[in-house]
Amino acid sequence: MQTVGELGEAGVLARILARLSPAAAATVGPGDDCAVLTSAGDIVVTTDTMIEGPDFRLAWHDGFDLGWKLAATNLSDVAAMGATPTALTVALACPKSTPVALLEEISRGLSAACAELAPGCGVVGGDLGQAPVLTAAVTALGDLEGRAPVLRSGARPGDVVAYSGTLGLAGMGLALLFERSADDAGVAHSDGLAELRSSHGAELAAQFAPRSPIAGGRAASAAGATAMMDVSDGLALDAARLARASRVEVRLSGELLEAGFGAQQGVVVPLRAMLEGGEDHGLLATFPAGAALPAGFLPIGEVGEAGVVGEAGVVGEAVNSTDDPALGSLSVNGETYAPGGWDPYNKLTTLSS
Amino acid sequence: MQTVGELGEAGVLARILARLSPAAAATVGPGDDCAVLTSAGDIVVTTDTMIEGPDFRLAWHDGFDLGWKLAATNLSDVAAMGATPTALTVALACPKSTPVALLEEISRGLSAACAELAPGCGVVGGDLGQAPVLTAAVTALGDLEGRAPVLRSGARPGDVVAYSGTLGLAGMGLALLFERSADDAGVAHSDGLAELRSSHGAELAAQFAPRSPIAGGRAASAAGATAMMDVSDGLALDAARLARASRVEVRLSGELLEAGFGAQQGVVVPLRAMLEGGEDHGLLATFPAGAALPAGFLPIGEVGEAGVVGEAGVVGEAVNSTDDPALGSLSVNGETYAPGGWDPYNKLTTLSS
Numbered sequence: 264m265q266t267v268g269e270l271g272e273a274g275v276l277a278r279i280l281a282r283l284s285p286a287a288a289a290t291v292g293p294g295d296d297c298a299v300l301t302s303a304g305d306i307v308v309t310t311d312t313m314i315e316g317p318d319f320r321l322a323w324h325d326g327f328d329l330g331w332k333l334a335a336t337n338l339s340d341v342a343a344m345g346a347t348p349t350a351l352t353v354a355l356a357c358p359k360s361t362p363v364a365l366l367e368e369i370s371r372g373l374s375a376a377c378a379e380l381a382p383g384c385g386v387v388g389g390d391l392g393q394a395p396v397l398t399a400a401v402t403a404l405g406d407l408e409g410r411a412p413v414l415r416s417g418a419r420p421g422d423v424v425a426y427s428g429t430l431g432l433a434g435m436g437l438a439l440l441f442e443r444s445a446d447d448a449g450v451a452h453s454d455g456l457a458e459l460r461s462s463h464g465a466e467l468a469a470q471f472a473p474r475s476p477i478a479g480g481r482a483a484s485a486a487g488a489t490a491m492m493d494v495s496d497g498l499a500l501d502a503a504r505l506a507r508a509s510r511v512e513v514r515l516s517g518e519l520l521e522a523g524f525g526a527q528q529g530v531v532v533p534l535r536a537m538l539e540g541g542e543d544h545g546l547l548a549t550f551p552a553g554a555a556l557p558a559g560f561l562p563i564g565e566v567g568e569a570g571v572v573g574e575a576g577v578v579g580e581a582v583n584s585t586d587d588p589a590l591g592s593l594s595v596n597g598e599t600y601a602p603g604g605w606d607p608y609n610k611l612t613t614l615s616s
Numbered sequence: 617m618q619t620v621g622e623l624g625e626a627g628v629l630a631r632i633l634a635r636l637s638p639a640a641a642a643t644v645g646p647g648d649d650c651a652v653l654t655s656a657g658d659i660v661v662t663t664d665t666m667i668e669g670p671d672f673r674l675a676w677h678d679g680f681d682l683g684w685k686l687a688a689t690n691l692s693d694v695a696a697m698g699a700t701p702t703a704l705t706v707a708l709a710c711p712k713s714t715p716v717a718l719l720e721e722i723s724r725g726l727s728a729a730c731a732e733l734a735p736g737c738g739v740v741g742g743d744l745g746q747a748p749v750l751t752a753a754v755t756a757l758g759d760l761e762g763r764a765p766v767l768r769s770g771a772r773p774g775d776v777v778a779y780s781g782t783l784g785l786a787g788m789g790l791a792l793l794f795e796r797s798a799d800d801a802g803v804a805h806s807d808g809l810a811e812l813r814s815s816h817g818a819e820l821a822a823q824f825a826p827r828s829p830i831a832g833g834r835a836a837s838a839a840g841a842t843a844m845m846d847v848s849d850g851l852a853l854d855a856a857r858l859a860r861a862s863r864v865e866v867r868l869s870g871e872l873l874e875a876g877f878g879a880q881q882g883v884v885v886p887l888r889a890m891l892e893g894g895e896d897h898g899l900l901a902t903f904p905a906g907a908a909l910p911a912g913f914l915p916i917g918e919v920g921e922a923g924v925v926g927e928a929g930v931v932g933e934a935v936n937s938t939d940d941p942a943l944g945s946l947s948v949n950g951e952t953y954a955p956g957g958w959d960p961y962n963k964l965t966t967l968s969s
Contacts, residue, residue, distance in 0.1 A: 290658065290765075291765060291767065294768075294861075295697070295765075295767050295768050295769075295845075295861075296662060296693040296694075296696040296697055296768070296844075296845055296846050297660035297661055297662040297693055297694060297696070297697045297699070297756075297758065297765075298660065298661050298662070299658055299659070299660050299697065299760070299765045300658065300659050300660075300661065301658055302655045302657065302658060302659050304655065305643070305652055305653065305654055305655060306652070306653050306655050306659065307650035307651065307652050307653075308650055308651050308653065308703065308705055308740065308741060308755075308757065309649060309650040309651070309705070309741055310705040310706075310707050310741055310742060310743050310753070310755060311707070311743050312707040312709055312743050312745050312751075312753065314709055314745050314746065314747045314751075316746070316747075316748070317745060317746045317747075318745065340649040340650055341649075341650060343649040343650070344648070344649055344650045344652065346650070350661065352661055352662070352663040352755050353663075354663050354664070354665040354753040356665055356667055356751070387661065388661060388662055388663055389663060390663050390664050390665050390753070392665050392667050392670060392671065393667065393669070393670045394667045394669075394670075394747075394748075394749070394751060395669070395747075395748040395749055396747070396748055398667075398709070398747060398751055398753075400663070400665065400707040400743070400751075400753030402661075402663060402705050402755035403650075404661065404757075405650065407652070412643075412644060412648075412650075412652045414644065414648050415647075415648050415649070416648075491649075492648075492649055493649050508647075508648075
């Protein structure tokens with residue numbers, strides 16, 4: 264298998280570029296000092312990195328899925344502003360011993376995710392380098408097309424809370440991988456992977472190649488969404504962040520969650536997985552009461568005032584004990600809920616399925 | 617010394633954000649899913665990564681300089697299109713044992729470089745992660761402010777070739793570091809560094825914290841530059857790239873190079889260092905004959921037709937032996953010149969001073 268060290272930078276670049284599809288907004292694509300994008304108004308920009316070890320394991324993730332997930336995780340941040348994704352830049356670094364074929368597959372996955380989730384968006388530039396482990400930093404750009412951005416801070420008491428996308432499945436997939444395709448120390452191996460793929464295909468697909476509802480972002484904006492965010496670290500943690508940014512209490516309903524997302528693609532999803540499982544990259548949004556929810560969004564709760572007595576008589580507590588509850592809080596079924604969390608330096612969220 | 621693993625993501629992020637200055641074009645800065653930038657027309661985007669080991673060594677480079685260089689290397693790509701830099705995104709990944717102070721210093725350096733080289737530009741978003749070595753991926757955005765982008769491909773026979781910035785100094789600095797602050801295997805140490813800083817301050821400053829002529833980019837565009845690029849891999853290699861993109865022969869004059877850049881900041885710079893030394897991040901541009909060169913640009917040669925007999929009777933050969941000379945070539949003093957090069961997987965350019 265040819266390695267990147269054997270082929271060299273120019274050769275690797277040619278192989279990658281051959282597998283990338285162009286961006287409709289790019290008047291100058293890869294090959295100059297910068298790409299040039301047409302823009303009619305305000306743009307949005309976000310960046311997200313995936314690093315072998317903490318973020319993915321080559322024993323589990325194949326190149327195509329990695330490329331797909333790299334695109335999807337960034338595209339969903341663009342969608343969460345109510346914008347239409349226009350372009351990605353991709354910085355890849357890897358050991359000299361990395362097979363060229365792996366980078367080719369990543370490129371194919373990036374293009375496929377753009378084609379399916381965000382038609383017209385493509386890779387407009389990048390960078391190649393050497394690193395001890397495979398490292399991929401993606402920046403995504405989007406066009407607001409004249410709309411105002413939908414921020415995390417716009418939720419108002421009385422709004423409906425809604426969600427679109429898979430919920431909990433990706434976290435269940437990760438938990439299954441740790442249970443059945445890792446040793447006692449948590450080191451990934453590929454034993455049991457083929458069996459998992461056939462017995463738990465939905466959970467693994469959600470974990471490996473999330474199908475984020477990208478077009479739902481601008482649809483939510485058009486439908487009057489007051490706040491929106493990408494759910495990457497778990498619904499509870501991200502809903503608590505939205506609550507704090509908006510200085511409201513986000514009141515999630517277990518009943519609505521069960522009704523909407525308790526069974527997905529034939530899989531029973533427990534409430535705890537819906538609340539704590541990360542990496543689904545769906546969209547959490549709030550809408551004025553009575554608004555018609557766009558396709559894909561289902562109601563999961565409502566917005567209340569921060570720091571006041573909730574339905575079940577429990578005063579909303581803040582996510583972080585040093586916070587003032589008046590700064591925003593989360594409740595589930597009327598009880599204050601303290602979400603688990605993801606910290607890249609200290610914690611790996613796992614869920615029993 | 618507190619480490620990032622001890623402080624955790626939220627704490628590290630707060631420390632970093634406190635050291636970043638805002639971008640004038642950002643209506644939404646860090647903290648939401650994306651930043652939002654005002655844009656009046658076409659924009660440019662570029663990305664460049666620096667990884668501990670191949671790209672920098674913590675025994676030599678301090679955090680402030682690293683942040684500065686991260687900004688400068690990306691800002692110069694934006695300038696090379698004739699655009700004004702507006703925003704950076706920064707993805708940082710590092711081991712848990714990394715001192716928080718190092719990331720704080722990188723943040724200070726990023727802000728200082730923006731303030732000096734590209735006022736109004738700032739960091740609008742980022743990402744934190746864990747990696748085996750310090751890894752920094754920066755994406756820079758720029759606004760063309762209604763101007764057409766200046767590409768590599770626009771040079772025409774008869775144009776003047778000009779350069780702005782330090783030339784060869786950064787490569788001389790790197791060579792000095794390898795000679796005097798590394799062991800026989802090329803492993804960096806800090807012995808001799810203090811002495812080098814005092815005896816060869818100009819070379820080390822160019823290597824550690826390049827002062828790229830960012831404002832020169834839009835000035836060159838306004839002066840009618842026909843082609844432009846950032847010189848990061850050495851003048852000869854990058855001039856050969858410009859020649860091929862434009863399908864011309866770039867004819868560099870040793871006499872003009874010596875006259876313009878043979879002595880910089882009190883340092884004698886040999887022709888070979890000017891041609892082969894990388895990492896100066898100056899601007900190489902071509903202008904119509906007779907154009908008034910903008911401040912900072914000095915003439916270093918002229919553009920001829922590709923694949924024809926040069927002044928000294930030597931047919932221009934292509935950079936790569938598989939290329940057709942008609943596709944573009946480089947000559948120095950009328951002789952075909954085959955530049956050395958930089959390949960992140962295989963080669964480290966060093967120069968004897």
